[in-house]
Amino acid sequence: MNGAELIVDAFGRVREVVHHAADGLTARQLAERLDPDANSIAWLLWHLTRVQDDHVADASGVEQVWTAQGWEQRFNLPFKTEASGYGQSAAEVGSVRVESAQLLIGYYDAVYEQTIERVRGLGDADFDRIVDESWDPPVTLGVRLISVVSDTLQHAGQAAFIRGILERRAG
Numbered sequence: 001m002n003g004a005e006l007i008v009d010a011f012g013r014v015r016e017v018v019h020h021a022a023d024g025l026t027a028r029q030l031a032e033r034l035d036p037d038a039n040s041i042a043w044l045l046w047h048l049t050r051v052q053d054d055h056v057a058d059a060s061g062v063e064q065v066w067t068a069q070g071w072e073q074r075f076n077l078p079f080k081t082e083a084s085g086y087g088q089s090a091a092e093v094g095s096v097r098v099e100s101a102q103l104l105i106g107y108y109d110a111v112y113e114q115t116i117e118r119v120r121g122l123g124d125a126d127f128d129r130i131v132d133e134s135w136d137p138p139v140t141l142g143v144r145l146i147s148v149v150s151d152t153l154q155h156a157g158q159a160a161f162i163r164g165i166l167e168r169r170a171g
Helices: 003-022 027-031 041-060 071-075 090-094 101-120 124-128 141-170
Strands: 130-132
Touching: 003 041, 003 101, 003 124, 003 141, 027 041, 041 101, 041 130, 041 141, 071 101, 124 141, 130 141
Parallel strands: none
Antiparallel strands: none
């Protein structure tokens, strides 16, 4: 197994958790927060997808799925186009509301497809390419992709945890 195959497998695992966390939930369940400052499932899945979309598109030199495929209009959120959820306030988190789980899953799947398309063709030497010189040391493609996998898997796990709490409350 080479590096690209490992990264593809990792993103596939994220996708499984995203689907499990959202599939079949109502708009109310997706928006529910365990306390007034907590993240909702909708926000967590939107945020993790925005980060993956932003970082993979930037590293690949392509347009984000968010704008290229019209997801920004479908979500109709009160944020700037480039918003990804990073540093948002509790009020902003609460404003991420979606009409269905399918909207979140659809956007995630579109980003997943672009991610896999970009990663599948990489050779092991490609992972050493510098993609962000604003850090010291500069960030390589390999480090960026692992960072995205780590961040998205954590947020997907948080969403799955919240789903479990909601299901136990419902009895």
